[in-house]
Amino acid sequence: MNFFSINTLLVHIPLGKQGYDLSWIEAVGTLCGLLCIGLASKEKVINYLFGIINVLLFAVIFYQIQLYSSLLLQIFFLLANVYGWYAWTRQTASQQAELQIRWLGARARTAWLAVSIIAILVMTFFIDTIFGQFARLTVILLNQFGLEAQLPVLQPDAYPFWDACMTILSVVAMIFMTRKWVENWILWVVINLISVAIFTLQGVYAMSIEYMILTLxxxxxxxxxSSKAAQNNGPHTS
Incomplete structure (x- = not known):
């Protein structure tokens, strides 16, 4: 059995008109993603191990279905998971004080909000160009390793604004999580709700259910x- 092939079927899920074929690699990758988020909510460092497995498996999936821009995003998530693991386990007095669960301060929150809005607007108007360049860059990088990747035919983005929101907010939320800022979970709620709506509209019901679970x-x-931040009684990060 080729575990890493999306064609290696685990189960056929009777959802929608044609149902959904769930492969082994997608099932394991999704399970690791759920474990990562669940353990992170309980401040367990081991979440990053499952997060790394998740992004590596999803990178393989995105390569096979030729979603190179999504593959490139997984590279960022891989680096963020490695950094988060390091930051959460670094044993120094100043580091432990800095990485207590806390809220962002008003100035920092305003700055991040402004940067996020600008980035979302830029990506909304240039999303096809940006992802096209990402895809070309990814193909070049893959070919450097002798994988003989070919640039797929890229169709216009179906939901440019919402896709831009998910991409930018996912990057910001991951950064927030590595710094233990409570706002990361609020962003994940927003991201997951958008994902549920888009996947439902696209008829990908299995992924819609997955993101409903992630929302919860x-x-x-x-x-x-929020409760832990209140217990820490520390000042908000400015």
Whole structure:
């Protein structure tokens, strides 16, 4: 059995008109993603191990289905998971004080909001060009390793604004998580709700259900981390 092939079927899920063929690699990758988010909500460092497995498996999936821009995003998530693991386990007095669960301060929140809005607007208007360049860059990088990748025919983005929101907010949320800022869970709730809506409209019902579960985990993350931030009684990050 070729575990890494998307054609190696685990189960056929009777959802939608034609159902959904769930492969082994997608099932394991999704399970690791759920474990990563669930453990992160409980401030368990081991979440990063499952996060790394998740992004590596999803990178293989995106390569096979020729979603090179999504593959490139997984590279960022891989680096963020490695950094987060390092930051959460670094044993120094100043580091431990800095990485207590806390809220962002008003100035920092305003700055991040402004940067996010600008980035979303730029990506919305140039998303096809940006992803086209990402795809070309990814193909060049893959070919450097002798993988003989070919640039796929790129269709215009179906939902440019919402796709831009998910991409930018995912990057920001991942950065926030590595710094243990409570706002990361609020962003994940927003991202997951957008994902549920888009996947439902696209008829990808299995992924819609997955992101419904992730939304519930993220809501619980807001609750747990808000409580922990109140217990820490530390100042908000400016």
């Amino acid at each position: 985990i993220a809501i619980n993350g807001v609750r747990l981390w």
